[in-house]
Amino acid sequence: MDEALNEQTGQGSDTALVVGGGLAGMQAALVLAEQGRRVVLVEARPALGGFFPLLDNQFPTQSCGVCFMACDTPTYCPFVQCELHPNVEVVTFAAVEGVERDAEGRFRVRLVERPTCVDPDACTDCGACEEVCPVSVPREFGDGLETRKAVFRYYPKAVGKAYVVDPDACTRCGKCVEACDPGAIDLDAEPREVVVEAGAVVLAPGAxxxxxxxxxxxxxxxxxxxxxxxxxxxxxxxxxxxxxxxxxxxxxxxxxxxxxxxxxxxxxxxxxxxxxxxxxxxxxxxxxxxxxxxxxxxxxxxxxxxxxxxxxxxxxxxxxxxxxxxxxxxxxxxxxxxxxxxxxxxxxxxxxxxxxxxxxxxxxxxxxxxCPGTAGQDLLRAFGAEPDASGFGGGPEFEPCATAVPGVYLAGAFREPRDIPESVLDGARAAALAAERLGAADAAEEPRLPAPADFRGEEPRVAVVLCECEGFNTDRADFDALDRAAREVPGVVAVERVAHACSRAGLEEVRNRFAAAEANRLVLGACSHRIVEQLVRGVLRRSGFHPGLVTVANLREACLEAGGGTRAAADAVAAAVREAWYAGFPELRSESLERTVLVVGGGAAGMEAALRLAGLGLSVHLVEKEPALGGNLATSRFTLRGGDPQALREDLAARVEAHPAVKVHLGTRVEAATGRLGAFRSVLQTPEGEVELLHGAVVLATGAREAEPRSYGYGQSPRIVTQKEFEALLAEGRVPEGRVVMIQCVESREEAEGCRPWCSRVCCTHALKNARRLLDLHPGAGITVLYRDLRAYGTYEAQYRDARDRGVVFVSYDLDRRPRVEPDGERVRVRYIDPALGQEVTEEADWVVLSVGMAPDAAENARLADLYGVEVDAHGFFREKNPKAALADATRPGVYLAGLCHGPKHIEESLVHAGAAAGRCAAVVGRGARPVSENVSYVVEKICSRCGVCVEVCPYGARSLDMDENVARVDPVLCRACGACTMACPNKAAQQYGSSPKQMLMALDELLG
Amino acid sequence: MAETAPKTEAFEPRIVAFLCHWCTYTGADLAGTTRQQYPPNIRVVHLMCSGAVDVVYVLKALMDGADGVLIGGCHPGDCHYESGNYKARRRVAILRNILGQLGIPEDRIWLRWISASEGKKFAETVTEMTEAIRAMGPCEFKQHWDV
Amino acid sequence: MKTGALPSPSDPLAAAEALLRGLLEHDLVDEVLVPARAAGGTTALGLFADPARLEGANPWSPVMPVQGARAVSNLTFTDPGRRVAVVLRPCEARAAVELIKLHQIRTERVVFVTVDCPGTVEVTAFQASGLDPADASRSLLAAAAAGEPAAPEGLSLRTACTVCEHPAAAWGQIRLLTFGAGAGGVAVEAEDEWADRLAGAGLASFPADPPAGRAEAVEALAARRRKARDELFERFRAEARGIEGLKEAFATCIRCYNCMENCPICYCKQCIFKSPTFDHPGELYARWAERKGAQRMPAETVLFHLTRLNHMATSCIGCGLCETACPMGLPVATLFRSVAQGVQAMLEYEPGRSLDDPIPLTVFREDELQEESGAGE
Structure with missing residues (x-):
């Protein structure tokens, strides 16, 4: 270790450290980075991803979709986005070795990065090392289904430079070192020490x-x-x-x-x-x-x-x-x-x-x-916090993602077992908390870049730069022939070669050759668009050129790796030259976004969202239709985990009302709304009259309510009550000792008319908490819970076990053999089949308690959905943008969801959801501006027929018809450059920069031989 | 009336592939990275979304030299742009239907859903398509100057 | 919807003229768009503001040189500022439905008057016959009333008309019904609001019995037409298949674009084939010739037709005006419509049926067309 390089990265109090590169950690990193914070993202394994790369398809979509966890438009898989993001520094194969916390609560974290033994800057990813390696061991990725070599990619679909030497398996035979042409392998590489100074830490080590x-x-x-x-x-x-x-x-x-x-x-x-x-x-x-x-x-x-x-x-x-x-x-x-x-x-x-x-x-x-995993537990302890009794990270019920240590936050499956959607929400909330800890940020300062040189109107002059890829490409194609072929395409003024275009030095070399050629278009013949396009565009942009003048020809992956040879490569270059020749250049600009957010609904989720948004530097208007804040908290008396909802309600309401950046509108409803992300205009009907509000985003937090049962004799006897009613009776001490039968899934999980086909998620735990409270009051109480599936998930299982240990009897029933309830004076007779005995049992109960589940205010949600252009599902809950990766986003940019209006949740889960909505919202509108895509679509007004087909097919609502000027219009803030409009438009009055029909047809012709 | 192309060498099909950036193009990258070999008959056009593949590009390719056209998009439900692949599917179905009715083999146009992790499927698709098109022979359109 | 009687039901032409004049005179509309007698012994589409000029108005004009829906689009693409009654045949009305969905027709100030259609003949043949248009219309109406539409002697119906399975007025606020109304008879059908207005102005009386047997007569005719259509298309498909068939179909195409210019569904302000996108550098044509050994000029003729087919097949309502307009006499209507039929069947879309059916190219269903396509499925 004495030779280890001691390097310092990060700049202290504005930096967040995220430990754990699974989905929760990546989401936290992206939300922080999009808010303009610097992030160091540390992963113990050689590559980011956690469990995610293992999964080809995910429930319940049977597809993937994690790209939707991007705060704005999805681009790449999150691990690629983390790698590419200018605000994120990724440190893989590294562990936290030491933590110091100073008096101001800032952290100084010592990381040790294990050597991969393969220099990523020199590696050309040719795979020769792996081929010659004689070692074969089970591949840990996939739990040993396959084998791997001692030099290997951590997981097979890792694209880019991902080779690593496993020191435990390596026999140091040296064959890989010999096989590596660029000399990228050093088996004696030493660990590196990195010190990060951070103002906040998110721990997402995963389970x-x-x-x-x-x-x-x-x-x-x-x-x-x-x-x-x-x-x-x-x-x-x-x-x-x-x-x-x-x-x-x-x-x-x-x-x-x-x-x-x-x-x-x-x-x-x-x-x-x-x-x-x-x-x-x-x-x-x-x-x-x-x-x-x-x-x-x-x-x-x-x-x-x-x-x-x-x-x-x-x-x-x-x-x-x-x-x-x-x-x-x-x-x-x-x-x-x-x-x-x-x-x-x-x-x-x-x-x-x-x-x-x-x-x-x-x-x-x-x-x-x-399993919680000792690595996560050790990590938590290193930062001064302790795991909970289950061994998982846990933490305070009503401050989810916080720990006992200020500035240290927890997210993901290590906090508590959870699936991808909830891990992503956790990551977003932890990021919101961490960003708030770092201090409110102002609207992002756009980096000052020189105005790009204006080449419009000039005859195109194309410089072609070909990447040899350190011999990889030159071994597989005749570069002299490529050079000659390129010169034959009209418009080419220079053909140059570089050794390695994607390294930092290589990119500058590309820029220098382009500038020296005095060209106004650049074709870079290198590797995939995915790898090199953004990099070279960035370098040119920072040097005062328009990024749109670059066209990439994918020689490596699309031609040479697959055996396409010189002919395929020459065609690709020629096509790229044609495409470049006809390139157009949109004006580079950003559209400003209002940094004010409207939150609709003043329950736990709405109040929490308002506080988190305000904490992130945004102005908030909180609208509640009732005369007081609180929502469901008002009738919630205790929780299964021992929390006090009334204290939470008072605390949230007091903080919301006291916060200078939050304006509360009680007894108010949203009457009308127009506009879009960055510029919504809503009309509020307040008791004092109409208020018009300009805001950049909206968080919908309209809640849901316990439904009213229509079966099991409800209403026929005061002794037949709902769980919520029973909770109130318990809280007021009005339940005498006696027998209680609880019936779960009342009108839930059934397709029949009037039923709620969904699982309301909280009723099983609701029954457990009431049962345990009753036993606290009357230890001898007899309680039977009739259930279909007892859903005490996560660490709630402990309370389920406890209830059983304390004598609560759980009996399952089927839909075709439901319990029967007969009111009988002061008592209620319940008959059900005991599956263990196979016989009907009759109980004389003092109370029958019905778990009825939750229902949204479908009519009000539909009205709001209409106002803000989002969707509700078949049950009246708001629909999320993506059920895996964007649960806090509604189906239209700038509209977010928090709490029960999206689906049933426990209080703590609503708080997570609200925090996630705030974090993601701040990542978009908090910056105050949004850059217009370089490939934005536009309208050739002269030939536009105003038919509206483009408006219909645009998935982002970016197009509209101007019935005065009789043309279609594009809102550049909303356009995500997918090209749907260009295909739908029959005469190509809809076009987009970078792939106009002229470019496409001319390039295509070069590919036809 | 039918003329044959004047070339005498063995017929090598030329296939143009319109690939969406997020799924199939990435899958093609993966095929490359994992050294899946496939016939050199394919020429790739990179687009952001399969929903941006216009029928005029497909027809133009078939009329001016291509023997087959492959359109690769994200699996249904996986489109980065929400529904571009569904729109592409309709367009391609219409085009294939029209060509089929006119007696022009619509099987020169293939639509495939290939995800970013399906490098193998990409290579297999190109191999399979090259063989199928080779068996069909050169595209009718380019053998007739007077079309 | 209410059925009513017109004051002089024994002569449809006179009855229609009276009704349209009444609309103007009673200030129910400001102008009327309807075919009327014109110079050269034929009819033309006229926009009438002065009721006195309406003489010779003929909704059943024996010829259809232009598509009425296109004219309505011209008139209403921007707000005409006046209330207009437009008289359309069923094929024009169906085109209008498509154009409304495509925002080419604004309906705010338009009342659609549609008529049962006895068929039309080709313009040039009609002019050569020297027949009076009104007489020809009466002859067409009489044949249709007798249950078998036919052209006046010596003429024949346009091919598109002989296979038209939607000859009856089925859409529009006011409809003039002649099928089943007896020889020379006509009845009116109107949406309630318009029925009240017509009755209020004394232009028609409501209710009245619908023409006896109209539904049966229309369905019987439609059935015969469907059969004729299927036979024609089948014959045509057998003849015009494959690359040879395609070449033959367009061998004499002179790229005048008349088919496109007259097609109500080709609504583009400027066709992409006439736009800079297809204005190629000369180098390109030369390359094509080199690549293929030879190249037809002007190039891209079949590409134009196939692309147009892709654009209009979903909405083609089969009026046949592409063929009427073709100076080379190419059987383009049969070709385009037979193909369109297949496409529409695949997508379960009937153009012109309803404003509520979305244009197929703007929508999709997640569960449709589930297979990946191409060989090796």
């Missing part, structure tokens, strides 16, 4: 996958046809050895009967895994659906305790899995045995039925959950 081998009796590691969920997930990926088809590892044949075993490493207090991992039911459904889709003949069975599909839209996903023919068995296999010879498997299943049986399957997938 570990439970090692399936710890449940020895289930056979993982001994029987090849028993897979962990991670290994099976890898098998389902398009790039897996079986190209995504499920196969039996023992013989490579497709299985006929697949069993999924749930709760492996979850809900197992004796095994030290007392929590529910929250995600396994959903990923098992996803894996089962894909298995069924790819092997329609196979039988697929899921063995479970409770199906916990509690997220938004997840219940529908469960219905879909049932419809697809997946079998669900409420029973937990205790032992798996292998049949010698066939290597099929026998599962010992002890169910709710009378006897246990051995059931044969020929492939078993263990739905392995999360």
């Amino acid at each position: 570990d996958a439970f090692p399936a081998s710890r449940r020895e009796e289930l056979g993982y590691g001994r029987y090849p046809n028993v897979l962990s969920a991670v290994r099976f997930e890898r098998m389902l990926a398009a790039g897996s050895p079986s190209s995504g088809r499920p196969v039996r590892p023992s013989d490579g044949r497709p299985p006929r009967s697949i069993a999924f075993v749930q709760c492996v490493g979850s809900r197992d207090a004796e095994g030290g895994q007392g929590h529910c991992s929250s995600v396994c039911c959903m990923f098992a459904l996803k894996q089962a659906l894909f298995a069924k889709e790819r092997l329609p003949e196979a039988e697929v069975t899921v063995y479970y305790m409770d199906l916990r599909t509690f997220g938004k839209g997840y219940e529908a996903y469960l219905r879909r899995a049932e419809a697809a023919g997946i079998r669900f068995v409420r029973a937990v296999p205790s032992v798996v045995r292998e049949v010698p010879g066939s290597r099929d498997l026998l599962l010992q299943v002890a169910g709710e039925g009378p006897a246990s049986a051995e059931v044969p399957h020929d492939l078993v997938v263990l739905s392995t959950g999360f």
Whole structure:
């Protein structure tokens, strides 16, 4: 270590350190970076991504979509965006080694970066090292489904320079060093020490996958046809050895009967895994659906305790899995045995039925959950905080993402087991808290760049610069022939070569050659647009040139790596020259955005959103239709985790009312609204009269309410009440000792008329909290909970266990055998089937408590959706932009969602949602301006027929018809340059810079031979 | 009446591929990076979205020299621009329907959903398409000067 | 919708003229767009402000040299500032529906008067026949009333008319019904609001029985037309298939763009083929010749037709005016419409049916056309 380079990066109090490069950490980094903060993003593994690169497809969309976690327009996968973002410095393969906190609460963090032994600036990614490496070890990515070399890419789809040497596996034979032409490999590279000074820290270390081998009796590691969920997930990926088809590892044949075993490493207090991992039911459904889709003949069975599909839209996903023919068995296999010879498997299943049986399957997938992981715990302790009793990060209920240490925030699955959507929300909220800690930022200062040289009206002069890629490209194409071919294309004034265009020095060389050629167009023949286009555009822009003069010809990935040779490369260069020749140059500018936000709804989510936004330097108008703030908090008396909602309500309301940047409008409703992101205009009907407000964004936080039950005798007896009513009775001490029967899923999770098909998520925990409070008051109280699936997810499982330990009886029922309720004077008779006995049981209850779930104010939400141009779903909740990665964004830019109006949530989850909405909103409107795309679309007014087809197809509402001037118009703030309008317009009055029809046709012709 | 192209060398199909930036173009990158070899008959046009592929580009390619056109977009539901791939799907269906009715083989035009992680599928698609188009022979349009 | 009777129902031409004049005289509209007798022994589309000038108005003009929907677009693309009644045949009305959806027609000040259509004949043939237009109309109406539309002796209906399966007025605030109204008869149908206005002005009386047997007569005719259409298209497809068929179809095309200029669905202010996008440098033509060995000039003729087909196939309402306008007599209407038929069937879209059906190129359904396309599916 004495030779280690001691380097200091980061500039102290305006820098945030994010530890953990999974989705939560990347979201935190991007939200901070988009707010203009400097971020150092540290990842322990050799590449960013966490669990995410493992997943080809995700529930419930059966696709990906994590690109939507970008605060603004999605561009790349988040890990590429983090790498590219000018405000983010990524440090991979690094660990926190020491933390100091000074008197002002700033952090000085010592990181040690392990050597990858491959210099990314010199590596040309040719793969020769990997080919010659003689070592073969199981690949940790995918839990050992495949093998890898000692020099390898951490995960296969990593694009770009991602090679790393595994020092533990490397035998130092030196073959890779010899094979590496550019000399990029140094097996003696030393660790590097980096010190980061940061004003705030977000810890998102992620949870570990439970090692399936710890449940020895289930056979993982001994029987090849028993897979962990991670290994099976890898098998389902398009790039897996079986190209995504499920196969039996023992013989490579497709299985006929697949069993999924749930709760492996979850809900197992004796095994030290007392929590529910929250995600396994959903990923098992996803894996089962894909298995069924790819092997329609196979039988697929899921063995479970409770199906916990509690997220938004997840219940529908469960219905879909049932419809697809997946079998669900409420029973937990205790032992798996292998049949010698066939290597099929026998599962010992002890169910709710009378006897246990051995059931044969020929492939078993263990739905392995999360462990908190000691790395995360150590990290938390290094910053001075402690994990909670479950071993996860935890933290205060009503300050989610905070820790005991000011300035240290927690996000993601390490805080508490959670899936991608919730991890992303966590990341956004943690970023909002961290940014607030760093101090309010002003509107972003646009970097002062020279006005680009104006080449309009000049005859095009094209300089072609070809990248040799340190011999990679020159080995695969005749560059002299390429040079000659390029010179034959009209307009080319110079053809130059550089050794390595994408390195820092190489990019400057490209710029210098272009400038020396006195050209006004540049064609860079190098690698993929994805790798080099933004880089070279940036260099030229900073040197006073218009970025639109660059056209990239992808020689490497599209031609030479695949064996296309000189001809393909020459065609690509010629096409790029034609494209460059006809390039147009939009004016480079930004449109300003109002830094005021309207928050609609003054419940927990609305108040929290207002406070977070104000904390991030924005002005806020908070509208509440009632005469007082509070929403549902007003009727919430205690929580399962022991929080005091009344104290929360008073605290939030007091802070909102006292905040100088928040203006509260009580008894007010939004009457009318026009405009778009950056410039909405809303009319508020206040008790004092109409107020017109100009604002850049809106947060909808209109809440939802406990529904009123229509069944089980509600209304026929004062002893039949809802959970919320029972909560009030308990809080007021008005429940005498006696027998209580609770019925879960009342009119929930059913498609029938008048029912709520969704799971309301909070009712199971609501029942648990009321049951436990009753036992606190009357330890002898008899409580029976009749449930369908008990959804005490995450660390709520501990309270479920506690309730059982304290004598609460939980009995499951099916929809076709529902409990029956008969009011009888002061008591209520409840009849239900006890599945253990297979008999009807009758209870004389003093109270029957109905868990009815939540419903939105569908009419009011529809009205607001109409005003702001967003969508509501079939149930009346607001629809999110993307169900995986953008839950706090509505379906139109500049409109955000917080709390129950988006879907049922616990209080703490509403606070997370509101914080995330604020963080993402501040990342867009907080900057005060938005640059117009270099590829923005425009209207050739002379030939525009005003037909409106472009308006219809624009997904962003960026186009409108001007009925006075009889042309279509583009709002450059909203245009995201997708080109939908250009295709829809029959005569190409709709065009976009960078791919006009002239450019396309001329380039195309060069590709036709 | 039918004239054959004057060239005597063995027929090598020329395929133009319109690839969307976010999925199929990235998948093609991955095919390159992971050294998936595929026939050199393909020429790539880089577009931001499959929803921006105009029928006039496809027809123009087929009339002026291409033997096949591949349009690659994000899987349904995965479009970066929300629904560009669905719009492309309609356009391509209309174009193929028209050509089919006119007796021009519509199977010179392929629409494929290839994600950023499907490098292998990209390589396989190009290989499969090259062989299929090779079997179909040169595009009818370019064999007739008077079209 | 109400059915009513006109004061002089025994002569549709006179009845229509009276009705239109009444609209002007009672200040129900300011102007009327309708075909009327014109110089050269034929009719032309006129926009009448003065009721006295309406003599010779003929909604059933035996010829249709231009598409009425195009004229309505000219008139209403920007606000005409006056209330206008426009008289349209069913094929013109269906084109108008498409153009309304495409914002080429603004409807605020327009009342659409549509008529049952007995068919039309080609303009040049009609002029050569020397027939009086009103007499020819009466002959056409009489044949249609008898259940079998036919041209006056010595003439024949336009091909497009012989396969028109939508000959009845089915849209518009005021409709003049002749099918099933008996020889020489006419009835009126109007939306309630217009029925009240017409009755108030004494131009028609409501209610009245709808023409007896009209629905059956229309359906029987439509069925025969569908059959004729399918037979024509089938014959045509068999003949005009493949590259040879395509070449033959356009062998004598002189690229005058008349088909496009007369097509109501080709609404572009300037066609892309006449725009700078297709104004190529000479080098390009030379390259094509070199690449292929030879190149037809002017180039891109079939490309133009195929592109146009892609643009208009979804909305083609089959009026056949492309063919009427073609100076070379190419069977373009049959070609375009037969192909359009297939496209519309695939997309389950019937152009001109309703303002509520969105233009197919602006929408999609997530669950449609699910397969990836191309060989090897």
